[in-house]
Amino acid sequence: MMVWRLLRPDAKKVWDDDSVVKTLLKRYWDIINEKTTAKYLITKRIDAKVELNEDLPKLWNAHERIRKSFKNMIQRIDSGELEYDSLDNPKVSYLELKVELAQRMLEECIFCERRCRVNRREGEKGTWCKLDERARISSAFLHHGEEAPLVPSGTIFFTSCNFCCVFCQNYDISQVYPENGVEISPEKLASISRNLRREGARNINYVGGEPTPNLHVIIESLQYSDINVTQLWNSNLYCSEETMKLLDIMDVWLPDLKYYSDECAKEFSIVPNYWAVVSRNLKMAYDYGGLDHGEIIIRHLVMPNHVDCCTLPILEWIAENCPKSLVNIMAQYRPTHLVGSNKKYSSINRRPTSAEMDKAYKYADELGITWKPVS
Ligand code: SF4
Numbered sequence: 379m380m381v382w383r384l385l386r387p388d389a390k391k392v393w394d395d396d397s398v399v400k401t402l403l404k405r406y407w408d409i410i411n412e413k414t415t416a417k418y419l420i421t422k423r424i425d426a427k428v429e430l431n432e433d434l435p436k437l438w439n440a441h442e443r444i445r446k447s448f449k450n451m452i453q454r455i456d457s458g459e460l461e462y463d464s465l466d467n468p469k470v471s472y473l474e475l476k477v478e479l480a481q482r483m484l485e486e487c488i489f490c491e492r493r494c495r496v497n498r499r500e501g502e503k504g505t506w507c508k509l510d511e512r513a514r515i516s517s518a519f520l521h522h523g524e525e526a527p528l529v530p531s532g533t534i535f536f537t538s539c540n541f542c543c544v545f546c547q548n549y550d551i552s553q554v555y556p557e558n559g560v561e562i563s564p565e566k567l568a569s570i571s572r573n574l575r576r577e578g579a580r581n582i583n584y585v586g587g588e589p590t591p592n593l594h595v596i597i598e599s600l601q602y603s604d605i606n607v608t609q610l611w612n613s614n615l616y617c618s619e620e621t622m623k624l625l626d627i628m629d630v631w632l633p634d635l636k637y638y639s640d641e642c643a644k645e646f647s648i649v650p651n652y653w654a655v656v657s658r659n660l661k662m663a664y665d666y667g668g669l670d671h672g673e674i675i676i677r678h679l680v681m682p683n684h685v686d687c688c689t690l691p692i693l694e695w696i697a698e699n700c701p702k703s704l705v706n707i708m709a710q711y712r713p714t715h716l717v718g719s720n721k722k723y724s725s726i727n728r729r730p731t732s733a734e735m736d737k738a739y740k741y742a743d744e745l746g747i748t749w750k751p752v753s
Contacts, residue, residue, distance in 0.1 A: 386522060389529035392751050399527050399751050402702055405456065405668045406527070406630050409608045410580055414668070415455060415462045417448075418473065418600045418609055418627045424451070425468035426475040437479055444472050445626055452668035473600060476624045480594040484511055488618045490540045490590045491655045506540045507591040514538070514559035516551045516587075518570050520577055525675055525706055525752040528610070528632070532579025534570060535559075539588040541614055542648040544716040544723055545681075552587040553715075564595050568602035575607045581630060585612035593621055600627070615659045616649060622662045631663045631674040638691040642684060646726065657695065664700045674703040675752050679711050680730045680738050689738045697745035706752045707742060709735050 392399050393407065400407055408414040428440035454460040486495045487504055496502035498511045514537045521533035537559040539552035546552055551559065562570075571582045584596055590613055600609075608629040615633040617625070635656060637643040643652030666672040676696060680689050689707075696705060711730055717723045742749045 386526065386529055388526040388751075389522075392526040397751065398748055399704065402704055402748065403527055403630065403673050406581070406608050406673055408456070409606060409629060412606060416606050416608055417452060417629050419604070419606060420452060420455060420462065420465075421448075421473040421476070421627055422471050422601075423462070423465035423467065424448075424472035426470045426472050428470060428475065430470060430474065430478045434482055437475060437482070441472075441475055441479060441623065444475075445623060448472075448626055449666065449668065456668045473597075473627070476627065477594075477598045477601060479620075480597050480624060483620060484594050487591075489593050489621050490588075490617050491651065492540050492616075493618065504540070504591060506542070507538045507588070508557070509538050509591050511594070512561050513567075513592040513595040514557065515562050515567075515570075516559040518574065520574065520579055521583065524583070525632075525704075527675070527704075527752065528581055528583065528630075530578055531581055531583045531610070532571065532574030532577075532607075533583040533585055533612075534567070534574075536584070536586040536589050536592045538591055539586055539614075540591060540616060541588065544646050544648075544720070545711070545713060545726060546715050547712075548587065549715045562595065564598035565602050567595060567599035571599065571603055571607070572605055575605050579607065581608040581610040583610045583612050583632070585632075589613055590617045590621060593617075593624065597624060597627070615656045615663075616652070617659060619658070619662075622659050625663075626666050628663075628666070629673065631672060632677065633660060633663065633674065634677050634679070635660065635692055635696070636679060636681075636688070637684075638688045638695070639684075642688055646681075646723070657699070661699060664703065671700070671702040674700060675706060676700070676703050677706045677708055679708045680735060681711050681726055682728050682730045682734065683725045685730075685734045685737055689734075690741055693738070693742050693745055693747060697747055701746070703748075704752045705742065705747050705749045707735075707738050707749050708753070 492506045494505045516535045518534040520530040524531040537551045610630045611628040612632040663672045713727045
């Protein structure tokens with residue numbers, strides 16, 4: 379296991395007793411300290427009360443029935459009212475139901491709001507992600523560069539993405555060569571997670587590219603896993619509502635919230651209806667959890683010339699709708715990929731200025747947003 383003295387100083391300090399992070403990510407901290415149980419382990423002990431060969435509406439009905447009471451069950455386990463070890467292994471579990479639903483969705487893929495409806499099980503490829511049913515990863519390692527509370531993070535990078543950001547820093551794995559990387563089975567993915575945990579990972583961090591097109595493999599891998607470790611969804615959150623329902627299994631969320639303006643989203647990530655989709659999903663994630671709120675670290679990348687149209691309204695929206703989220707206000711934007719070579723993108727062909735960053739930080743402070751421990 380990773381020892382404290384080897385950690386980045388802020389990754390240790392962020393867990394001081396008076397830290398707001400300890401309150402906002404309480405369940406995550408309790409999982410690290412074996413005081414409570416990761417959600418995916420709980421889903422293995424919930425009786426789905428349905429046969430897996432039923433038709434799709436019946437399977438979704440069974441899923442919805444459980445999903446609506448799942449939060450309450452987590453709270454009972456967290457409080458000690460219900461003992462996890464006293465729960466039996468059911469004939470068909472909530473987790474197995476999710477695996478089946480993901481496989482059915484793959485036949486007419488609606489994992490994300492691109493809704494390509496191709497049959498990936500039959501070898502068809504997604505229009506945007508360019509993936510059939512096989513998942514590939516480009517790397518998996520203990521990441522020490524993530525937000526302080528997440529370090530060290532057992533990060534698994536999937537290839538491919540459903541976005542086409544013109545400034546993507548990982549375009550080599552997400553857009554240009556989505557078929558790079560090593561094909562990965564659910565069993566192998568579970569084994570990688572186990573090893574990362576053994577090396578000291580505080581969480582298993584599914585990222586890319588984008589993890590969403592690989593939903594079926596990620597969920598199935600959890601059937602082969604029994605380690606009590608936080609599951610972290612690190613995503614652009616442009617997934618479908620159905621995918622969000624299957625993902626109530628995640629303990630911590632690390633979503634991007636890039637644009638407030640749909641025009642900006644269309645211009646720079648070639649994605650329609652961005653705000654409605656991502657804000658809907660973020661509200662769902664905020665409603666999940668054992669606490670009165672989901673445990674979320676929102677990443678907002680401040681882009682040059684986009685503080686007024688995107689950054690400030692996004693911060694306002696967060697303060698109003700997800701006030702107990704942590705927010706990483708990111709200054710890391712730099713022009714890359716297509717930006718420097720295409721005059722069309724000249725408005726974002728520079729780094730954000732310190733005046734732009736200060737404006738964002740100051741407004742976040744005015745709104746009472748917690749950003750300093752993760753930015
Ligand atoms: S994951 Fe999204 S982009 Fe890929 S096939 Fe499915 S709906 Fe299309």
